[in-house]
Amino acid sequence: MSDFQFTPSPDGREEILRIEGLTKLFGGLRAVNNFSLQLHRGDLNGLIGPNGAGKTTVFNMITGVYTPTTGSIQFRGQEITGLEPFQINQMGIARTFQNIRLFPNLTVLDNVRIAYHPHAGYNLLDGIFRNERFQVKEKELTERAQEFLSVFGLEDRQGEIAKNLPYGEQRRLEIARALAAEPKLLLLDEPAAGMNPAETVALMDLIHFIRERFNLTILLIEHQMRVVMGICEYITVMDFGEVIARGTPAEIQANPRVVEAYLGPGAAALSEKFRRKKTV
Template identity: 55%
Template sequence: MTILKTDKITMRFGGITAVSKLDMKIDKNEIIGLIGPNGAGKTTCFNMITGVYVPTEGRIFFEDKDITGIKTHEITKLGIARTFQNIRLFKELSVLDNVLIANHMRLDSNLFSAVIKTPDYRKKEKKIKEKSISLLKDVGLEEVMHEKSSSLPYGKQRRLEIARALATDPKLLILDEPAAGMNPQESMELMEFIRKIRDKFNLTILMIEHHMQVVMGVCERIYVLDYGIMIAEGTPVEIQNNPKVIEAYLGVE
């Protein structure tokens, strides 16, 4: 079953074409990599899928629904969540509070019930807290749930950001350079972690990553962008041996 499809999406900024006629198809439960040199258009692609940018041309389909031009918060409610290259936590809040805030997106209550704390609202808040604690347990952060998020080591901050994305109940999780800033041991643990959350939460995962060991170790298929154009698609072995990919990364004599 296809969960995400892009149909010749193009993004222009003035006279500059950042992404050109990109066709991409992702099936349910796949772990897909999107790679390419700096400036290839990877983040622009993510921004189109998540509603930050409206494509200049082309359409985007999520579970066969045309989501082109839909606002970011509406796309999140449909089931697409993302993390960012630069970690965006509420640094002065606790680990638990960071996840609670994300969970409140699914809290179906009005302002009146929230202000006076009706029994129904308190019941829903209790369920959200239980869900948040369970999520932190799943990502290995239960023991630090009451610590300030800014006090966590870098690798744990990454896990917290992913837990916050998981709190929105996504079907498609988009990770923007999850291994950035990690040491080799943390990167190895990240690969196992990505597989674990894919299986446990029945997710499809699309990730940008410059760390080739992570990409080749965890992704089942890989798309390669260069100057906004798709130059290759295939398995990790096929991508490693593709002359166009080698040229894009290493150049030619």
């Protein structure tokens, strides 16, 4: 799949992300090999693959945690490889983490307000002297943070310490915090991990909802096939650091290479047999 073709969006949407020939070596291990991906504004794409396929490594390279060995990542036409994670975030890429990473001892409100810091609009001295600028901007920022909390149904929880929230609410808070940074592109790393079926359904609705409301482009990693097949419009499958398949959920489900990557060699033939039986 290395002969990936970059194409303009058929309906003329802006290109948000273009990853070309991305490779990451950890010593002798080729964690990601020649990975390419293209996202247009408003896309909701999935990145799947068995454990250790290199999905999170791709996320870490996009967000600047790792520097790619070779390859380029362009965000809205700008090269972002080599930038610091905070700079990439300020350009408009936000993420959540596989294992939730909130600021555990801070209040729910402060978790969101911290993400607002780059947009705070006042500096250190304004804060120390508590001048007019501080009063106005701090009020504005607090209100926006509360608005986010209310969108996510967390407004009554603003004073609660983040680590005391139930698991589902922590996940929602993490997404709220990522969105407070006002991103164009949102990367979700296994958002449904550890959620029960009801919470998973709610999460899927939430992802749809935020895409519309905040005009987002979303790339998500997920192991729960229900989520991936249910909401993603386009899916990229990785195995051993390489892309083995791309396509719509239906195409991916029918792809023998994907089935074998998940279930082992020979599984594709077996599943084909079952499918025929079902249809007969």
